[in-house]
Amino acid sequence: MSEVFELRQYTLHRGRRDDLIALFERAFMDGQEAAGMGLPGQFRDLDDPDRFVWFRSFPDMERRREALTQFYSGPIWKAHRDEANATMIDWKDVLLLRLADPRVPFPSRLDASVLHVTIYELDGPASGVPLPLLQTEHAENSYPALPVRSGENVGVTLSREALELPVPVVQRLRLEPTSKSRLR
8 A cells, every 4th residue: 555645724713823833843743753654744824824734644544543543642742732722723624645646756845935735626546637646545544533534536736836737626725834844
């Protein structure tokens, strides 16, 4: 099974985004990575001042379950969860994704000050659409304590500029990397 990604979008209480980003970068990044998660990017949504968007990755669905169990039952989350949760209105907007083509890796850099993420509705496999990086992972959620969106079949592109593809758009995001985001 190939690498699994989460595209997580949090709706935050008004004016609390920078509070969550500071906490995330100070307290959560190292602990998640130590538990076996990859953190390729964290972002401010340029069109919504109360949205924090981030990607998280795992080698496969079983390792996802193990890593999430370790982190969310561990001391770092327990010490800071109330502070984190106080910033959030909704944390359940999560797409579970995988590489559309395992030969094309998730980028480590885009050399862009703005990352354009476009989510497209797909009728079939993403291979019929030019340039998708990620597509829906249809495996059962291996960690049900953190819900993921279901019943969707999407492709996701990441680019330096907005792309137009011949498929219906679900969502467009213009994202600014946070100070510790690896993807920029």
